[in-house]
Amino acid sequence: MYTTLKEVTKKAEELNFTVGAFNTHNLEMLPDMLRAAKEMGSPIIIQTSVDTARYIGFSVLVNVMKAICDNEMVDGVLHLDHARNFDDIKEAIDAGYTSVMYDGSHLPFKENILKTRAVVEYAHARGVSVEGELGTIGGTEEGIHVAEDDKVYTRPEDAVEFVKATEVDALAIAIGTNHGQFKSKTEVNIPLLKEIDSVVDVPLVIHGGTGVKEEDYPELINNGIRKFNVGTELLVNWTKMAKETFGATEVNKSLRHNVIPANEAVEKIIKHKISLFMNVESPTNLGN
Numbered sequence: 001m002y003t004t005l006k007e008v009t010k011k012a013e014e015l016n017f018t019v020g021a022f023n024t025h026n027l028e029m030l031p032d033m034l035r036a037a038k039e040m041g042s043p044i045i046i047q048t049s050v051d052t053a054r055y056i057g058f059s060v061l062v063n064v065m066k067a068i069c070d071n072e073m074v075d076g077v078l079h080l081d082h083a084r085n086f087d088d089i090k091e092a093i094d095a096g097y098t099s100v101m102y103d104g105s106h107l108p109f110k111e112n113i114l115k116t117r118a119v120v121e122y123a124h125a126r127g128v129s130v131e132g133e134l135g136t137i138g139g140t141e142e143g144i145h146v147a148e149d150d151k152v153y154t155r156p157e158d159a160v161e162f163v164k165a166t167e168v169d170a171l172a173i174a175i176g177t178n179h180g181q182f183k184s185k186t187e188v189n190i191p192l193l194k195e196i197d198s199v200v201d202v203p204l205v206i207h208g209g210t211g212v213k214e215e216d217y218p219e220l221i222n223n224g225i226r227k228f229n230v231g232t233e234l235l236v237n238w239t240k241m242a243k244e245t246f247g248a249t250e251v252n253k254s255l256r257h258n259v260i261p262a263n264e265a266v267e268k269i270i271k272h273k274i275s276l277f278m279n280v281e282s283p284t285n286l287g288n
């Protein structure tokens with residue numbers, strides 16, 4: 001069913017797994033993303049940037065999500081990623097998104113609390129979940145770049161105060177990951193994650209998941225990560241495959257011949273990620 005971040009992360013907490021949050025960039029790849037989750041028997045979070053939501057249409061995305069979640073009997077959440085503007089958040093909630101992220105991580109601490117709190121009040125009154133962010137995640141996303149020197153790790157004592165004051169449903173933390181990282185891999189600060197997890201009781205969120213080594217996943221999941229964002233890897237591989245197929249196509253050949261292989265590349269990655277996110281010991285090949 002079409003559900004909320006709060007519901008799926010609650011299940012993940014009870015069964016000690018993490019829910020994959022995958023960015024979609026167009027409508028084409030969306031059905032295959034949800035089918036991947038269905039086949040793996042996992043809930044899934046589909047997230048969009050504000051710009052992608054505007055490109056496709058907020059309510060178009062909501063209606064497509066609802067239809068596929070119902071038809072395929074898969075638990076799906078539609079989440080607005082990294083919104084910094086109240087009007088965008090309101091538009092998403094009013095259109096039927098079930099989860100939003102207010103990213104006030106660039107603001108002074110108190111301002112982040114106050115603005116996140118305002119979003120929580122609007123969202124919770126409408127049954128919508130809210131993710132907040134504390135600390136700064138490195139890298140570049142949607143044109144916003146955070147330099148290596150400007151990265152600030154989340155401080156556990158801030159996390160306690162932030163969660164209490166805002167009542168967010170999930171907290172994105174900065175423990176060394178970077179947006180857009182896919183060629184190299186990052187060193188995540190596991191001791192810091194453990195410390196944060198021991199003092200706050202909301203689900204924790206990893207951004208820039210493409211840059212996290214797969215062998216680190218169990219440690220992250222066992223220490224409270226309940227939403228795991230993967231965007232770049234899907235984008236890169238969809239584009240690679242599309243370049244290949246479109247580069248070789250006859251111009252009068254049906255588009256689906258060129259788009260389906262790109263969608264399937266995304267589906268394959270999502271299945272692989274979910275198999276790891278389920279956090280069960282298995283002899284599956286971890287290499288990718």
Ligand SMILES: [Zn+2]
Pocket residue numbers: 082137141179207208229
């Ligand atoms: Zn992010």
